[in-house]
Amino acid sequence: MISKLNRFHGYNSLNGVYRKGKAVRGEYISLRYTNSKREDYRLAVVVSRKVSKSAVVRNRIRRRIFEIVRLHRKELNKPWPQDLVISVFEEKAATIPAEELKTTVLKMLQKVG
Secondary structure, three states, X not given: OOOHHHEOOOHHHHHHHHHHOEEEEXXXXXXXXXXXOOXXXXXEEEEOOOOOOOHHHXXXXXXXXXXXXXXXXXXXXXXXXXXXXXXXXXXXXXXXXHHHHHHHHHHHHHHHO
């Protein structure tokens, strides 16, 4: 899990990213991003109930993506925009191999940077 400093707090903070942000869309994941006046990045992973009715599966998807970002944040050369929202569209993100999910998320982050 990423630190509390790097997470969004409250619904209104996500609204700014959805209104002003740009998007990069993948096969089953979308990344919205925008710059803010913060020094450090903030990240949210949104998994709708449409993806899976089970909270266990939705939380597993969130934890997997948060861990990928936490482990590989320093490996990416370019600076990130400060606000990132990753939206998941398919339950496939819970069952695919970790390497495939990692390459998908890292490619999206590199496109943004």
